[in-house]
Amino acid sequence: MKNLIQIDHPLVKRDLSILRDRRTRGNIFRAVLRRTSSLMAYEVTRDLLLRRTKIRTPLEATTGYTVAHPIVLVPILRAGLGMVGGFVEVIPDARVGHIGLYRNEETLQPVDYYFKVPKHLARSTVFVLDPMLATGGSGSAAVQYLKDRGARSIRFVSVVAAPQGVRFLHRNHPEIQIYTCALDRTLNRNGYILPGLGDAGDRMFGTNE
Secondary structure, three states, X not given: OOOEEEOOOHHHHHHHHHHHOOOOOHHHHHHHHHHHHHHHHHXXXXXXXXXEEEEEOOOOEEEEEEEOOOEEEEEEEOOOHHHHHHHHHHOOOOEEOEEEEEEOXXXXXXXXXXXXXXXXXXXXXXXXEOOEEOOOHHHHXXXXXXXXXXXXXXXXXXXXXXXXXXXXXXXXXXXOEEEEOEEOOEEOOOOOEEOOOOOHHHHHHOOOO
């Protein structure tokens, strides 16, 4: 899977184990997902282009750097919200859009209900955030919505991914790089990732209790 980059940092593996554990309570799940997202942010921005700038230290002039292109974070609601805080800690000047999608439990197809993103996507690097890349339907739809609004540089960031979702997203958008902490085994008949981490949105917001 040439379009897949797996982040295998030891601290990411540690945190992923906490997220997978069914005993992890909602408040801990939220905190660890945020921390994991911060760790991931360093990896997914590793090759961003920089622009030189002149700055002065307290002692002399020197060369500094700024990120060459604006960064836009687009979480897929609702689970993607849990990743925004971690990314903003690392990229505080990032702008944030939102895409509201849910999966029809019978057809497993994405249904959209909200779309609001910043302007000037064409000159920005856009990160689509969703803890789980399962069937790939929602992720592919989100990428297409962003392309329709002019986005040219898009990266998809998930905590866990299923092979089916990776293949589906690659088939529809072969130029998109996918970053994940783990490529899991498969999907069950309901479209959930195995072993996965359950429903991230429910676990974050306590709607499964």
